[in-house]
Amino acid sequence: MSIIVTLEKANKYFDDNSVLRDVNFDIEKGEFLSLVGPSGCGKSTLLRVLLGFEKLDHGKMTIEPNLKKTLVFQNFALFPWLTVFENISFGLKMQGMPKVDIDRKVTDILHELDLHGAQNLHPKELSGGMKQRVGLGRALVMDPDILFLDEPFSAVDAFTARDLRQKLLEIWEKRKITVVMVTHLIEEAIELSDRVIVMSSDKNQDSIVEIYTNKLARPRDNRSKEFFNEVDFLETKIK
Ligand SMILES: Nc1ncnc2c1ncn2[C@@H]1O[C@H](COP(=O)(O)OP(=O)(O)O)[C@@H](O)[C@H]1O
Ligand SMILES: [Mg+2]
Numbered sequence: 217m218s219i220i221v222t223l224e225k226a227n228k229y230f231d232d233n234s235v236l237r238d239v240n241f242d243i244e245k246g247e248f249l250s251l252v253g254p255s256g257c258g259k260s261t262l263l264r265v266l267l268g269f270e271k272l273d274h275g276k277m278t279i280e281p282n283l284k285k286t287l288v289f290q291n292f293a294l295f296p297w298l299t300v301f302e303n304i305s306f307g308l309k310m311q312g313m314p315k316v317d318i319d320r321k322v323t324d325i326l327h328e329l330d331l332h333g334a335q336n337l338h339p340k341e342l343s344g345g346m347k348q349r350v351g352l353g354r355a356l357v358m359d360p361d362i363l364f365l366d367e368p369f370s371a372v373d374a375f376t377a378r379d380l381r382q383k384l385l386e387i388w389e390k391r392k393i394t395v396v397m398v399t400h401l402i403e404e405a406i407e408l409s410d411r412v413i414v415m416s417s418d419k420n421q422d423s424i425v426e427i428y429t430n431k432l433a434r435p436r437d438n439r440s441k442e443f444f445n446e447v448d449f450l451e452t453k454i455k
Contacts, residue, residue: 283362291371297338
């Protein structure tokens with residue numbers, strides 16, 4: 217495994233609110249990494265730093281040059297006036313890709329995400345699960361090296377979330393991309409991830425309280441005793 221991103225003593229403040237405190241970790245190429253922790257502990261801020269949308273106040277981020285990074289949002293962030301096809305093709309169009317190439321690429325993505333029957337619909341005509349598939353499609357069409365997701369399944373119902381998790385795993389395995397996902401669900405992190413970074417909002421300690429390596433074999437049975445043992449273990453780290 218090679219390391220593609222390194223954070224060393226990374227600190228980020230908003231005025232006197234120290235949101236990221238001495239954050240140290242690496243991201244390995246091809247891994248599925250999750251960030252968990254209570255609301256307000258800085259998970260989204262950390263993603264924004266990794267994406268290059270926010271600057272650190274102290275410390276250092278080293279990132280492999282020319283890595284392509286895309287983000288999937290919690291609330292889908294689709295363009296309501298565009299169709300599914302147009303939402304997914306938007307980024308490629310902005311890059312000036314020729315129309316035939318866009319059509320071919322988007323058609324592949326529509327099939328990958330089981331959206332081909334919905335390509336001419338607008339977001340308001342879609343279920344939450346379909347909207348998030350479009351969100352995934354819009355990110356994947358850019359062929360990212362790292363796919364960032366910020367609580368991607370928290371705006372859909374539990375059944376839909378289960379399908380989407382399965383889909384995300386399939387995509388990760390097939391495309392061999394690196395995934396960095398924020399979630400507040402420990403079960404979700406353990407079901408999907410190779411490693412889980414546990415964060416705290418306690419200002420008297422470093423932001424990261426644990427970097428957990430998940431040894432459970434894949435595919436994972438989220439009803440097995442071994443699975444719950446891991447969930448219990450991480451729960452104790454958060455308290
Ligand atoms: N642009 C900003 N300006 C000021 N404060 C911010 C900004 N973004 C986030 N914060 C603050 O940083 C803290 C962490 O926020 P966030 O990263 O969104 O946490 P999480 O995603 O873990 O819920 C919160 O206290 C939030 O109010
Ligand atoms: Mg957040």
